[in-house]
Amino acid sequence: MNLNRPVIRLLILKDWQLFEKQLAAYVLAGLGALTLLGLARPWAFYLGSLALIVVVVAAACFAISNSLLVERKEQTLAFVMSLPVSPLDFTISKLLGNLLTFGVPFCVLLLGTLVVILSTPLPDGLVILATLLFGHILLAYSVSLAVAMQVESEGWNTFAMIGSMVLVNPFLMALGQIESIQGPIRQDAIAWSLPAALILGAQLLVSVVVLVHTAWWHGRKAAFY
Amino acid sequence: MTAAFAVSGLCKRYPEFALQDVDLSLPEGQVMGLVGVNGAGKTTLLRLLTGLAAPDAGSIEVLGHRLPEAQVAAKRDIGFASEDMRLYRGRSLDWHIELVRRIYPAWDHAYASELIRRFDLRPAQPLGGYSHGQRVKALLLLCLSRRPRLLLLDEPTTGLDPVARAEVLETLADVLRDEGRSVLFSSHNTHDVERLADSIAFLHQGRLVAHADKERFLDNWRRVLCLGGGAAEVSGWPELAQVRAAGSQVEIKVRAWSEDLPQRLSAAGLSVQRVDPMALEDIFVTAVRTGGAA
Amino acid sequence: MPGVSPDAVPADRIHALDHLRALAMLAGVLFHAALAYSPLLAPVWPPADRQTWWGVDALIWLPHLVRMPLFFLIAGYFTASLLERRGMGGLARQRARRILLPFLVAWPLVDGSLALATEWAASAVTQSSPMLRLIRDWLALPDPPGLPPRTGHLWFLYYLLLFGVVLWAVRALGWGGGLARLMARGPQAVAGLLPLVLWPGFMATGSPHPAPESLLPEAWALAVFGPFYALGLGLHGRLDWLTPLRPWLKPAAALCLGLYAVLLDHWTTDATVARTAWATALLEALIAAWGTLLALALGLRWLARPSPLLRYLSASAYWTYLVHLPLLFALQYPMMDLGWPWPLKFATAVSATTALCLLSYELLVRRTPLQRFVG
Numbered sequence: 001m002n003l004n005r006p007v008i009r010l011l012i013l014k015d016w017q018l019f020e021k022q023l024a025a026y027v028l029a030g031l032g033a034l035t036l037l038g039l040a041r042p043w044a045f046y047l048g049s050l051a052l053i054v055v056v057v058a059a060a061c062f063a064i065s066n067s068l069l070v071e072r073k074e075q076t077l078a079f080v081m082s083l084p085v086s087p088l089d090f091t092i093s094k095l096l097g098n099l100l101t102f103g104v105p106f107c108v109l110l111l112g113t114l115v116v117i118l119s120t121p122l123p124d125g126l127v128i129l130a131t132l133l134f135g136h137i138l139l140a141y142s143v144s145l146a147v148a149m150q151v152e153s154e155g156w157n158t159f160a161m162i163g164s165m166v167l168v169n170p171f172l173m174a175l176g177q178i179e180s181i182q183g184p185i186r187q188d189a190i191a192w193s194l195p196a197a198l199i200l201g202a203q204l205l206v207s208v209v210v211l212v213h214t215a216w217w218h219g220r221k222a223a224f225y
Numbered sequence: 226m227t228a229a230f231a232v233s234g235l236c237k238r239y240p241e242f243a244l245q246d247v248d249l250s251l252p253e254g255q256v257m258g259l260v261g262v263n264g265a266g267k268t269t270l271l272r273l274l275t276g277l278a279a280p281d282a283g284s285i286e287v288l289g290h291r292l293p294e295a296q297v298a299a300k301r302d303i304g305f306a307s308e309d310m311r312l313y314r315g316r317s318l319d320w321h322i323e324l325v326r327r328i329y330p331a332w333d334h335a336y337a338s339e340l341i342r343r344f345d346l347r348p349a350q351p352l353g354g355y356s357h358g359q360r361v362k363a364l365l366l367l368c369l370s371r372r373p374r375l376l377l378l379d380e381p382t383t384g385l386d387p388v389a390r391a392e393v394l395e396t397l398a399d400v401l402r403d404e405g406r407s408v409l410f411s412s413h414n415t416h417d418v419e420r421l422a423d424s425i426a427f428l429h430q431g432r433l434v435a436h437a438d439k440e441r442f443l444d445n446w447r448r449v450l451c452l453g454g455g456a457a458e459v460s461g462w463p464e465l466a467q468v469r470a471a472g473s474q475v476e477i478k479v480r481a482w483s484e485d486l487p488q489r490l491s492a493a494g495l496s497v498q499r500v501d502p503m504a505l506e507d508i509f510v511t512a513v514r515t516g517g518a519a
Numbered sequence: 520m521p522g523v524s525p526d527a528v529p530a531d532r533i534h535a536l537d538h539l540r541a542l543a544m545l546a547g548v549l550f551h552a553a554l555a556y557s558p559l560l561a562p563v564w565p566p567a568d569r570q571t572w573w574g575v576d577a578l579i580w581l582p583h584l585v586r587m588p589l590f591f592l593i594a595g596y597f598t599a600s601l602l603e604r605r606g607m608g609g610l611a612r613q614r615a616r617r618i619l620l621p622f623l624v625a626w627p628l629v630d631g632s633l634a635l636a637t638e639w640a641a642s643a644v645t646q647s648s649p650m651l652r653l654i655r656d657w658l659a660l661p662d663p664p665g666l667p668p669r670t671g672h673l674w675f676l677y678y679l680l681l682f683g684v685v686l687w688a689v690r691a692l693g694w695g696g697g698l699a700r701l702m703a704r705g706p707q708a709v710a711g712l713l714p715l716v717l718w719p720g721f722m723a724t725g726s727p728h729p730a731p732e733s734l735l736p737e738a739w740a741l742a743v744f745g746p747f748y749a750l751g752l753g754l755h756g757r758l759d760w761l762t763p764l765r766p767w768l769k770p771a772a773a774l775c776l777g778l779y780a781v782l783l784d785h786w787t788t789d790a791t792v793a794r795t796a797w798a799t800a801l802l803e804a805l806i807a808a809w810g811t812l813l814a815l816a817l818g819l820r821w822l823a824r825p826s827p828l829l830r831y832l833s834a835s836a837y838w839t840y841l842v843h844l845p846l847l848f849a850l851q852y853p854m855m856d857l858g859w860p861w862p863l864k865f866a867t868a869v870s871a872t873t874a875l876c877l878l879s880y881e882l883l884v885r886r887t888p889l890q891r892f893v894g
Contacts, residue, residue: 038735119667
């Protein structure tokens with residue numbers, strides 16, 4: 001595999017610069033949400049956790065939309081492709097750039113959430129639910145990213161993003177039906193049941209497989225069109 | 226002489242369109258105009274030449290690189306601008322220059338500054354505020370200042386007002402004086418092609434229907450005015466693209482002129498009144514209307 | 520304390536700020552050492568001695584209200600200087616090397632050594648403080664519940680990182696001009712506005728304010744220290760901005776002392792309440808705002824000449840900051856059982872801690888690769 005690293009770096013930097021303003025807004029909003037959680041009052045907790053989910057989901061969707069869909073729609077993609085990059089270089093830059101712009105706030109907010117649960121009177125068992133929730137967002141993001149790289153139709157992309165993210169609600173309801181997950185959530189100890197561990201494992205595995213498959217699919221293409 | 230590009234047996238199929246069996250090459254230092262109606266295959270050919278698209282059959286070699294495999298190396302020496310290519314609206318020309326400059330070591334800063342002046346562009350302004358003509362000029366600036374060996378331009382003057390068009394053409398004419406640089410540009414505007422190109426390639430419905438030096442290409446075509454009643458008899462001759470009769474007057478457009486044609490027309494009952502050379506525009510329209518054979 | 524690495528020292532270095540930082544760091548060692556003899560903190564400070572003196576509280580809290588804001592102000596100033604010279608990317612790399620990495624490495628070490636010393640003290644010290652007794656009871660539980668992770672005294676680094684992120688976001692959003700417009704209103708306006716900005720922050724926390732050690736950003740700390748960091752950013756390149764305040768220095772000093780006397784009175788009648796009454800918070804806000812500006816103005820006036828001693832202390836301040844608290848605890852715990860008069864214990868703790876900090880700086884940091892990170 002012969003990667004054009006300097007140009008990949010430049011393309012990531014370019015996407016970062018194009019996304020920086022929005023990312024800054026999300027990071028500020030995320031910090032605000034974490035600060036609300038830090039107030040340790042019930043109303044602030046509900047508001048803060050809601051804001052946190054909104055920020056993570058919005059950041060995920062906008063990262064994909066900005067770096068892939070807008071570039072395609074506004075025909076700046078042709079400009080990028082005319083630079084000395086191969087389809088693999090381009091794919092790698094998009095994957096890495098997205099993992100950076102989404103991954104960094106995602107990790108910060110995941111850690112923040114875990115800290116909230118562990119440092120407040122909330123039952124520590126909630127860590128399981130929170131991890132599965134973030135696992136779902138990661139999975140939804142990976143799927144949306146893969147669809148955005150694979151499918152040109154804006155409609156399908158919007159459907160993939162909104163559909164997969166909105167599924168978080170039925171997902172949480174479904175988790176509520178599984179007693180071996182629901183039980184430990186209310187306890188003050190973190191006990192991973194087999195179903196919970198399997199679901200998290202599946203989320204991570206599918207995310208990785210989807211992203212690796214996308215990279216492989218584009219990497220083996222000789223040309224963009 | 227080495228070829229700036231050479232394609233042979235080139236085929237590319239899309240659901241609604243196919244580029245078929247194209248053989249074409251451009252010697253280094255030459256300018257080729259690519260003519261054809263919308264959907265003739267000009268953009269497809271240019272995409273194949275930049276390595277953006279992979280051919281279904283045939284081979285492509287650009288500046289000694291086989292495409293699309295060696296597209297990264299080839300694109301270092303290619304300046305490609307197409308009509309459907311846009312720059313980032315929220316960013317300034319300076320930002321774009323910085324991006325492109327860091328990719329191309331041969332970036333000519335002085336030339337870029339000169340083009341900014343000549344095109345009267347405001348480099349710090351976000352491109353969202355540029356007119357269409359200014360955006361085209363900005364794109365050309367980004368292509369030209371990297372000093373590419375091969376310039377591929379897809380409809381560079383489309384949609385420009387007359388002043389902007391003149392500026393762009395003047396700049397291109399300057400670029401073309403550099404004998405080391407090869408250019409392939411497509412255009413609807415046959416005047417531009419006629420003015421700039423050394424050779425002309427004519428694409429129609431995915432096929433290359435003609436390719437020759439500009440002089441030879443133009444020299445092949447004539448408009449012949451005749452009097453007489455033999456129009457029906459000659460209309461099947463392969464060297465005649467179009468025969469139209471209005472009363473006793475007959476207008477003939479010839480696609481393969483030969484010195485003995487007036488004699489043969491006389492023998493068929495048509496007395497030749499005058500013979501005129503044809504402008505590329507007229508040739509183009511005639512060829513398209515009569516099914517593309519040029 | 521971290522501000523700027525020596526490899527980034529500009530030619531026109533502002534000595535006064537270095538010297539102020541050195542003095543503020545020394546004040547920090549004195550402050551933490553004195554807490555053991557503060558009646559106000561006796562119930563909550565683990566190495567609290569059985570001997571306390573009201574005069575300790577009277578002496579330590581005024582500099583403390585000014586010390587941390589001053590650190591943030593100086594950090595803001597140096598951040599702006601780095602930003603100007605290296606851009607946001609360079610600043611981010613420097614912050615990662617000089618703050619994030621030392622924080623991540625020092626945090627478990629400092630936390631672990633403090634916990635170790637405290638666990639030892641809980642079992643070995645006979646003249647226990649209330650807090651040590653509580654810890655002993657807690658450790659005696661069959662299955663003591665774990666405590667959430669806290670940043671300890673390294674919270675300053677954590678907030679510097681947070682403010683760095685906020686600075687990037689504010690600039691990326693194009694809101695940076697607001698600070699320049701505010702500074703353009705002049706120091707009198709800023710000095711008038713600053714206490715009002717700090718007031719809600721002080722109201723939202725206890726009094727005297729605790730250290731914001733939670734890993735979640737604490738709103739009050741952002742509200743109290745953020746404005747000073749911003750002021751430091753705004754002051755970069757125009758320290759003469761403070762000149763119009765010169766006629767006000769003496770009245771301000773007198774006023775601060777007067778306000779502090781009232782604050783002490785508030786504390787003695789309403790000690791360490793969970794939520795601060797509005798009047799107490801206003802007093803703290805006024806003292807922190809004006810006291811910090813005063814300290815800065817005095818520093819620029821009297822500490823501007825190069826001083827090798829203060830320069831050395833300033834260079835070692837970051838290292839001292841990292842290691843002084845575990846050293847202090849390790850020294851003060853065994854002294855709790857000694858029958859020495861408290862001033863002798865205090866003097867021993869301060870001098871031994873300072874000596875150990877400087878010695879370890881000299882041996883481990885000054886001429887070693889660590890210099891790049893915490894020198």
